[in-house]
Amino acid sequence: MTDLLEGLNDKQLEAVTLPYQSALILAGAGSGKTRVLTTRIAWLIQTGQISPSGLLAVTFTNKAAKEMLSRLSAMLPINTRGMWVGTFHGLCNRFLRAHHREARLPALFQILDIADQLSAVKRVMKAMNVDDEKFPPKQVQNYINNSKEEGLRADQLDAYDKHSEKMREIYAEYDAQCQREGVVDFAELLLRCYEVLARETALREHYQQRFRYVLVDEFQDTNRLQYLWLKLLAGKNNCVFAVGDDDQSIYAFRGARVGNMLDFEHDFGVHKIIKLEQNYRSHSNILDAANAIITHNKNRLGKNLWTSSGAGEPVRVFEGYNDIEEANFIVEEVKALHAEGQSLADMALLYRSNAQSRVLEHALFSAGIPYRVYGGLRFFERAEIKHAMAYLRLVANPNDDTALLRVINFPTRGIGARSLEQLQEGAKQNECSLWAAAETASAGKAMAKGIPAFVALIRSLQEQCHGLPLPEMIDVITDQSGLRAHYQSEKEGEERIANLDELVNAAVAFVQEHDGAEPVEGEEPAGTAAQQLLVAFLTFASLEAGEHQADPGRDALQLMTVHASKGLEFLNVFICGVEEGLFPHEQSMYEANGLEEERRLMYVAVTRARRRLYLSHAQSRMLHGQVRYGVPSRFLDEIPDELLKRLNARPVTKFAAEPAFGNAPRVASSQSSQYPWRVGQAVMHSKFGQGVVVSYEGNPSELIVQVNFGHVGLKKLLVEYAKLEPV
DNA sequence: CTTGAGAGGTTTTTT
């Protein structure tokens, strides 16, 4: 066996071989974070300090967890199967399955994804007669999730007024509904697990004694609840090894608390933070640019990346007249690089928001460059898959109201709003599930024939599926339910049919992987083996639906948001739309510390590049169907000029010329007499400085002009009072 | 129950 510690630098070595104590490792981008984490585990095991079953390692993505496990089994001759290495949600799910009684959950509880959750929220609100104009279901959903991620139940929340009181009430009702139906949402997995550990002393002590060592990846992304969970699990005597990078915290908007890093230092008695600052990814021009940007942030633990691999190429900056020219430039560069023999898969186009991908895709498509867009709808989130899964869920548990509502009339079988209302009424009166109500209704006196037909269908499916292997079950279900026939008659249903076939394939692969899987420890497995497998598959679909690495065979350019690029690296990186209002995003200005998060986002983007980095921006672009004029991002100004190579010199007085490509602003020439300045014209304001006229609104007597003042932001000004000077 | 017009809303989203 090769020496584990070989090739580690001093800091990495120090982190890997730390004595038994809690530690915080500040691991910069490209500093070998995953390597340190896995080597630490391997070293602890190899030196006999801990057994494989005595540690718990937690990540945010399934990908990261898998990566850790595969590297681990390459380092050590151990069976990683039974090890507690996984995502927060995956581990909590495992815990709850084993201790469902203590958690007061049915053994075969099911997991709601965001879409399921939203429909559950809508259902609760309807039952409560809540006005969904005043309480938009999405907002309610966020409120519930945010509360749970703070570790708070409805009865622990304060209400300030009628509105928040109602929110709290809906939250409580929603939880009650989930409990009745035996389903849990993502946040609930964690909160429930946390509560069980907090409540059940014996259980907590058992796990505390077992997991002497807890390791956390991407610690900067943990939310309040995850932090509390870790603290509870560690207890007084165990140690936590946390690895993270405060400069790469880009999920505050979802409840991640960078502050957990400071709290951690204090709560876990960390003596010394180890900083991994040597970067093995990029040349120094790229790192210096990244460092220059991030030093503008006030709230940092402090860290400076360096490399021994030389300056490398300058950071290239391109300014387009508009987004189309920007896209065309990128196409040309990509072509040139590809012609030099570089693979497309090692090039990435990064953008701040998904809306930007359209223009880029159009240009790439026209040029015949294969590309792949990351993000968007995932396989298990597609409507046809969700429908098939809903039938599957009903076979597993017909009392699953969410699943029932999804397919009771899909394909349509004459069950309209009225029949549904009757069902819901019946369910409410008898305090039973919709399924039970449907059974009663169809057994009783004459009813619209749809419902008895549906009941018969589900019963028949249950019967036919009994004893069948999972893939065949899916075959039967998609066939008998009429799903397949429905999509066959649809004009663009071919892809959907193909997806249903793909679902069968996914089931085949799943069954193979689970062959001879370990039984859940602790308690007797509930249900039959077949039921277990079915529920495991459903859980897999909601918890591990990711894995976007399709068509690895084809060499394709990678398109994704900056968020999606975290953790990845590419030889050549293009960051597009580096403009005020886009990156940093306009919306971020309204949030506390929003700008700092945007800057971290730019830091993440820049540090993705190994060798060559392009930053591009455009003077104008189409946004929400309107031409928007923008000034270069402040982040560009934050990079020292000597690191940059400006590829094209645009005239200093921008926007003086007619807008390129005939995208004439609506109000420009024809009625220009009415408007003092042309849209796109640079103007000076005594207080806000230089800006660009974006649009006009209001009537002629009270004309309002919207000006983009770059760093100051977008401002709406009354033409009459705003003393603007042309530049 | 299906269809289409109109309204509203568009940052990012590991599970």
Added chain:
DNA sequence: ACCTCTCAAG
């Protein structure tokens, strides 16, 4: 611009 959702007419 474009997508999703709602509601009224067929």
